[in-house]
Amino acid sequence: MHAPVPESNPPPVLNARGLACRRGRRTLFRGLDMQLRPGSITWLRGTNGSGKTSLMRILAGLSAATEGVLQWCDGAGGQLIYIGHSNALKDDLTLAEALAFLARLQGLDDADARAHRALGLLGLASRREQPVRTLSQGQRRRGALARLALDDELPRPWILDEPYDALDRDSMATLSRLIEAHAARGGMVLLTSHQSVDLAGAAEFDLEPWRCA
Numbered sequence: 001m002h003a004p005v006p007e008s009n010p011p012p013v014l015n016a017r018g019l020a021c022r023r024g025r026r027t028l029f030r031g032l033d034m035q036l037r038p039g040s041i042t043w044l045r046g047t048n049g050s051g052k053t054s055l056m057r058i059l060a061g062l063s064a065a066t067e068g069v070l071q072w073c074d075g076a077g078g079q080l081i082y083i084g085h086s087n088a089l090k091d092d093l094t095l096a097e098a099l100a101f102l103a104r105l106q107g108l109d110d111a112d113a114r115a116h117r118a119l120g121l122l123g124l125a126s127r128r129e130q131p132v133r134t135l136s137q138g139q140r141r142r143g144a145l146a147r148l149a150l151d152d153e154l155p156r157p158w159i160l161d162e163p164y165d166a167l168d169r170d171s172m173a174t175l176s177r178l179i180e181a182h183a184a185r186g187g188m189v190l191l192t193s194h195q196s197v198d199l200a201g202a203a204e205f206d207l208e209p210w211r212c213a
C-alpha cells in the first residue's frame, strides 16, 4: 500500500533527469535535474547566454535535449502554454481575431467570447479591434499574455520566457497576480525575467551549477 502524498507536496508534474543541451559547437549545460510540482512558481535564473531559453524550449517540446529524460505527468505536456520572445500574434488580424485564433488552436470553444474577456482582463478592451501591427510593443506583449487568461478550467503548465518584457508597472502587477492565481489553482509556472519580480511563493532555479561553458 502506498503512503498518502501530503497535499503540500504533490508529485511532480514535470520530471527532467540528466538533461544536456548542445547549441552549435557548445554544450550549454549537462546533467540537469529538475522536478516541478503542481502549484509551483519557478523563476529560472542565469546570465545572458547561459541557456534559459534553450532549456525552456526543450521542456516545451520545441527542441530536443542532447541527453537526458523528460517526463510530463498525466498528459500535461500536451496542454502546456509556452510564450517565448515572439508574441505569436498575426500582424494583419485585429487583436481580438489574433487571440481568438490562438484560442481555437488551443482547442477551446467560444473562442471569440474568451478572447474578448481575456483582453479585458489584460486592460486591452479598447484595443480589441485594432490591427496587431499598429500596437505598441507593450500592448502586443499584453495581447500575447492574454492567452493565459483564455481558460482557467485546466491547470495547464505555463512556460514563460521573459513575460515581463516591455510591460509597464501596472501590467507587471496584473501578470504577477495572474501567475499567482494560476498557481493557487494548481497550475505550474516556470518563467525567466531579467528584472526582479514580485511573485508570492516563487522559488529560484539557478542554471549555473549545470553550465558547461
Ligand SMILES: Nc1ncnc2c1ncn2[C@@H]1O[C@H](COP(=O)(O)OP(=O)(O)OP(=O)(O)O)[C@@H](O)[C@H]1O
Binding pocket: 023, 024, 028, 046, 047, 048, 049, 050, 051, 052, 053, 054, 055
Ligand atoms: N540555434 C542555435 N544555434 C547555435 N547557437 C545557439 C542557438 N540557439 C541558441 N544558441 C546559443 O546558445 C546560447 C544560449 O542561448 P539561450 O538563448 O538559451 O540563452 P539565455 O540564457 O536564454 O540568454 P538571454 O538571457 O540572453 O536571453 C547562446 O550562446 C546562443 O548564442
